[in-house]
Amino acid sequence: xxxxxxxxxxxxxxxxxxxxxxxxxxxxxxxxxxxxxxxxxxxxxxxxxxxxxxxxxxxxxxxxxxxxxxxxxxxxxxxxxxxxxxxxxxxxxxxxxxxxxxxxxxxxxxxxxxxxxxxxxxxxxxxxxxxxxxxxxxxxxxxxxxxxxxxxxxxxxxxxxxxxxxxxxxxxxxxxxxxxxxxxxxxxxxxxxxxxxxxxxxxxxxxxxxxxxxxxxxxxxxxxxxxxxxxxxxxxxxxxxxxxxxxxxxxxxxxxxxxxxxxxxxxxxxxxxxxxxxxxxxxxxxxxxxxxxxxxxxxxxxxxxxxxxxxxxxxxxxxxxxxxxxxxxxxxxxxxxxxxxxxxxxxxxxxxxxxxxxxxxxxxxxxxxxxxxxxxxxxxxxxxxxxxxxxxxxxxxxxxxxxxxxxxxx
Amino acid sequence: xxxxxxxxxxxxxxxxxxxxxxxxxxxxxxxxxxxxxxxxxxxxxxxxxxxxxxxxxxxxxxxxxxxxxxxxxxxxxxxxxxxxxxxxxxxxxxxxxxxxxxxxxxxxxxxxxxxxxxxxxxxxxxxxxxxxxxxxxxxxxxxxxxxxxxxxxxxxxxxxxxxxxxxxxxxxxxxxxxxxxxxxxxxxxxxxxxxxxxxxxxxxxxxxxxxxxxxxxxxxxxxxxxxxxxxxxxxxxxxx
Numbered sequence: 001x002x003x004x005x006x007x008x009x010x011x012x013x014x015x016x017x018x019x020x021x022x023x024x025x026x027x028x029x030x031x032x033x034x035x036x037x038x039x040x041x042x043x044x045x046x047x048x049x050x051x052x053x054x055x056x057x058x059x060x061x062x063x064x065x066x067x068x069x070x071x072x073x074x075x076x077x078x079x080x081x082x083x084x085x086x087x088x089x090x091x092x093x094x095x096x097x098x099x100x101x102x103x104x105x106x107x108x109x110x111x112x113x114x115x116x117x118x119x120x121x122x123x124x125x126x127x128x129x130x131x132x133x134x135x136x137x138x139x140x141x142x143x144x145x146x147x148x149x150x151x152x153x154x155x156x157x158x159x160x161x162x163x164x165x166x167x168x169x170x171x172x173x174x175x176x177x178x179x180x181x182x183x184x185x186x187x188x189x190x191x192x193x194x195x196x197x198x199x200x201x202x203x204x205x206x207x208x209x210x211x212x213x214x215x216x217x218x219x220x221x222x223x224x225x226x227x228x229x230x231x232x233x234x235x236x237x238x239x240x241x242x243x244x245x246x247x248x249x250x251x252x253x254x255x256x257x258x259x260x261x262x263x264x265x266x267x268x269x270x271x272x273x274x275x276x277x278x279x280x281x282x283x284x285x286x287x288x289x290x291x292x293x294x295x296x297x298x299x300x301x302x303x304x305x306x307x308x309x310x311x312x313x314x315x316x317x318x319x320x321x322x323x324x325x326x327x328x329x330x331x332x333x334x335x336x337x338x339x340x341x342x343x344x345x346x347x348x349x350x351x352x353x354x355x356x357x358x359x360x361x362x363x364x365x366x367x368x369x370x371x372x373x374x375x376x377x378x379x380x381x382x383x384x385x386x387x388x389x390x391x392x393x394x395x396x397x398x399x400x401x402x403x404x405x406x407x408x409x410x
Numbered sequence: 411x412x413x414x415x416x417x418x419x420x421x422x423x424x425x426x427x428x429x430x431x432x433x434x435x436x437x438x439x440x441x442x443x444x445x446x447x448x449x450x451x452x453x454x455x456x457x458x459x460x461x462x463x464x465x466x467x468x469x470x471x472x473x474x475x476x477x478x479x480x481x482x483x484x485x486x487x488x489x490x491x492x493x494x495x496x497x498x499x500x501x502x503x504x505x506x507x508x509x510x511x512x513x514x515x516x517x518x519x520x521x522x523x524x525x526x527x528x529x530x531x532x533x534x535x536x537x538x539x540x541x542x543x544x545x546x547x548x549x550x551x552x553x554x555x556x557x558x559x560x561x562x563x564x565x566x567x568x569x570x571x572x573x574x575x576x577x578x579x580x581x582x583x584x585x586x587x588x589x590x591x592x593x594x595x596x597x598x599x600x601x602x603x604x605x606x607x608x609x610x611x612x613x614x615x616x617x618x619x620x621x622x623x624x625x626x627x628x629x630x631x632x633x634x635x636x637x638x639x640x641x642x643x644x645x646x647x648x649x650x
Contacts, residue, residue, distance in 0.1 A: 005520055016508055320504040323465060324565070325493020325521040327486040403465045407500065 003337070010338040013310070021342060024306040027299025028346030028383055029353060034292040035379045036354025036371070041361065042285040043370035049281060053274050055191045055200065059234040060131070060271065061098075061244055063087075063251070065226075066264035081226040082264045085208065087251060088230055092127070094250055097235045098243050101128035102227035104208055106216035110164065112175045117163040120203040121177060123211020129155075131233040132191075139171050139186025142207050150209040154182040158190045159201040180214045182206065240271050296382060299346070300390040307339050307394035318398050319406025332399040339391020340384060347383025351376055411474075412572060412604055413439040413462065418471035418481075420457050420627075431457040432468065433627035439606065441572075444599040446615035446635075447608045449624030456577070458624065459608045463496050463575045464488040476572060493521050497566025497574045501581035503558045505550040505565075511537060512546040515564045522569060536564035540594060556587035563594060573604040580614055592617045 014021040065082045083102075091100035104123035109116055122128070126141045136155070146153050154175065161170050170184045191200040206215065208227065234243040248267055255264055311318070318331060326334075355371055362369045420432035431454050439445055449455040460466035461473060464480055467488075473481040480491055492498075497518075505514045516533035524532070537543055540560040550558050559579060566574050576595065580588035596617055599605050607618060615621050616635065623631035 012508070316502075316504060317506060320500075320506075321517070321521075322489065323463070323492060323498045323504075324518040325489050325569075327489045327521070329486075330521060404460050407465070407504070 006333050006337040007341065009334055010341045013314075013338055014341060020306060024302050024342055025346030025349065027295065027302040028343050028386065029299075029350040031292055031296035031299045032347045032350025032379045032383050033354035033357060034295055035289075035382065036351055036375060037357050037361070038285070038288040038292055039375035039378075040354070040358035040369040040371045041367060042281070042288065043372060043375070044362075044368035045281050046278075046285075047370055048368050049274065049278055051192065052194065056132075056194065056270060056274075059236070059238070059240050059243075060269075061232040061234070061240060061247060062268045062270060063230040063232060063247065064266045064268070065228075066262075066266060082255060083227050083230055083251075085225045085227055087254060088125070088227065090250060090254055091230070091232060091247060095243065095246050097238045098232050098247065099127050099130050099235075100230050100232045100247075101125050101131045102208055102230055103128065104211050104216060104226075104228045106211070108178045108215055110160065110175055110177050110204065112164045112170075112173060115164050117160060119157075119160050121211060121215050122203055122205050123208035123216065124205055125208060128205065128231065129188075131231045133233075134191065135189045136186045137189050138169075139184070141186060147207045147209065150207060150213055152180060152182045152210060152214065153185045153207065155186040155188055155205040156184055157188045157201040157203045157205075159199055160204055161187050177204065177206075177215055240269050244269050296386055300343070300386040303339055303342055303387065304390040304394060306342075307335060307391055308397070310338070311335065311394050311398040314398075315401065315406045315409040318401050319403050319409065322401070322403035323407060328399045331401075332395045335395035335398045336388065336391050339395065340387035343383045343387030343391070344380070347380050350383070351379055354379070411438055412441045412443075412476060413437070413606075414472075414474040415461075416472040418458070418461060418468045418473060420454075420461065420466070421469045430454075430627045432461070432471075435471070435627070435629055437622065437629060437632070439573075439604065441604055442599070442602055444596070444605045444617070444619045445607065446618035446621045447606065447624065448610060448612075448615050448621060450610065453624040454627035455608050455624040457627075459575060459577055459606070462573075462606060463498060464491045489521075493518055494569060495572040497569065497571040499559070499562050499566050499574060499576040499579045501578035503550070503555075503562045503582070505558055505561055507551070508549055510547050510549060511542065511553070511561045511564075514550070514561055515568050517565060518569045532568055533564070536568045537561070539567065540564045554587075555583050556590055559583065559587075559591050560594065563591075563598075567598070567603075573606060574598065576605065576607045578609055579607065580609070580611070588614065 063083060085102055088100045088102045091098055101124055106121050107118060108121050109118050125147060128134075129136070129141055137158075139155070141155065142151075142153060145151070154177070156164075156170060156175075164170070164175065165173070170187055173184050174181050175184060176182070188201065188205070194200050232243065232247055234240045244267055248263065251265055252263065257264060321331060321334075355376075358369045358371055361367055415438070416436050418432050418435040419430065422429045422431055433454070435454070435458060447455045447458060457466065461468050464475075464483070465488075467484060468481055471481065472479065475491065475495060478491070480488065483491065506517065512530065512533050515536050516529040519529040519532060534543070534546060537546055540563050542557060542560050542564065545553065545557065548557075550561070553561065563574075563579075574595070579595070580591055583591060592614060595605050595607065599619075605618075607614070609615050618635055620634050621631070622629055
């Protein structure tokens, strides 16, 4: 008895009880649909995290000044001013596998012609672009003379370019930051959102000395050469943990911190932060997978239940088939194909439903989704396995019937 | 010799006690015979029928069908024997619901591994032979009881079996239709088909040429139906 004949028998049997077949499939439809949605959303989130890692730049360390205490109130990291430009120079000099760049941050109103925009101003060095792996789409970076002479030149982010200039070319235009005129010498490439969801392209880079004296700084700050944060990038192939320890040792030595005393700065390994975030998203995916598995399991049990009912209802038919020459494997195959047909049709409907739902989520919630052929294949394969697994017991029960008793069954 | 049984015994255990459904049955049936098996319910006639039809195995004893010792076979081997050599006709017809007559008739050929086109032509020929050549697409629900039984008989014939086993084939039919069905069996027998028929009705048994009577698992009477043997089926029809 060939497979096609079995399939025809199965389809006819399922067509006899259309409503029942449809309801039986429902569990599998929902289970497979959930798997598809889960994988689509999970893969989308994964892709976003990976994109953020790429946009932030890989192998990054972030050094922030330590906390200050003012009248017994501890202000938290970043409130102190323990880091200086000399620390940056020292890292670049002493640790060849690392590049460091300072950042002195503030916000300011920027004006060009009739338009104005409020944005972040970063005082930094040309190394910043290397550390963040941030290319320019046009123009050039700061030159040493501009750095030393506190030249009024600026590199602008893509968002600032769009907001201020629209379609116009910002290169060589003069903008005013806090009423000080700056010449735009370059435009940064698009970076996209940060991990926290802020727009990384909404910024202007200026030489750190310029920032300190012209935009953000006070007279005292200009003297002590402090910086807000230091970005450190480990060279490719070097473990960020090793660089982290080297930077820590160097800064402790430079700041003359006794053994056993606390650091007067904080060091964050962004790689690890992101790895943790990735791990937590994986846990979430596993949780969703567990939920989907449960619904598939319940769907499978539903199939088994209905197949058992079907075997009982059709006991005489089974007896007759045996009387006219059906062998054990013919009966087994018939009911197994029926169960698998149920679960596979359910699975295919589930795939369609899951893809539709995923697209709807992408459309309505604006989430990123990724529907991979592997996920679809996996879901369908899962439905198939469930059909075989939960169909086997009823099918075996049918195949083991005694023909005499089956024919006499009322 | 088509059927040869020696000392067939079938034991059932029912709540600790043993019941001899068959208690040493030795019967020979030749090719071309028309045998009616009679007896009260519980006499063992159905068990005998099931053993002859290879649906059930005897506890002991020997059953040879043509030259094959089928009492030694089990499981799928018996299924093959049933498929090739035995045609069943049941009281309740046992047709597949919502399935056209043609496919019902072709069912045994599906299990014999016959190709689709050949199945169709052979099933068609059998439906014509039982007088239903015009109703091949009808489902069982669209056919009368007598027509359904004719479809069942066509199904029994389609594999060209060695014998037809009919278990109370007229039990669910009115008397007029019963006569038609019995006439059909008689006609098939005249064409050379061996027919074994289980019934408890004397009117039905009268169509057979030989009558076996069972009681308590034993054959208590085995005689030729002289009336039929001498005068042919028409007489039985007329007198029924």
